[in-house]
Amino acid sequence: MEPPGNATAADKADAVETRHRAVLRKFIVRARRVEEHSLAADKERLLAWARGTVTLKFEPQSGNSTMTWDLPEEESLDSLAARCRPFLLQGDPVYHGKVTNALGFFLRLAPDELRNYLREIRESWRPLDPGDRETIGYESRTGSISQALGDLVTDKELAYAWLYGDLVHADDNGEERLHGHDIDARFQAGALLITNVAVKAISTLNLARAAQSQNYLTLEDSVFTERVVARPKREVRVEKFATAPVGTPPAEIEAALDGVVPRPDSSKD
Known part of the structure; x- marks a missing residue:
């Protein structure tokens, strides 16, 4: 909430700083959940997925060639996508543009090294937005050998068709426009998108850590250290418990x- 019109310049500056701090607190927790994900445990493999690494194999005897992509398991990518999706939503408090703006506020007097790193991170996020015209890595046309190929489709169109048509919602994933790009093709592009988001989120998190360590960002240490992933088993020490017949009022329990x-109800006979 912005301060009232008669607020001093100091009040307004404090309100801006408070807003940016709130954004970064939420982002750091969310980004640490991405960093803790099983698919991010092997950083080299995560980077290979984000680069869209492909293997081309040519068989001289048959003359056949095949292209192979090493992709994450679908269920694992589904959960990583759930943790990453808020960074792509402009209305979300941790949308990447809001996060980099907040970092820019605290790094405005920082050395060139940190500010240049922020500029690189900000630029690297933009091609991942659905509205940005750049591809992440490739475009594709497909069709049968005997028929004309379909329209040229970007990896981003395929990725968002997977995200919103196959994973999150049941939206129309543009089958007609995507012509022949089946769920495997959409998933491949989705893997490229989500692993790139994960890499950018972790990079942005590391910049926030650097800003904190150099005292440009002075958040509570707990934001960087508190546990952010639920345990698979929950155990609570019980000090008291009570049993009662079904229908017993909660107040009596x-x-x-x-x-x-409990005192008897005098209104009853």
């Missing part, structure tokens, strides 16, 4: 736990 005997 709470009174029993508190060691209080």
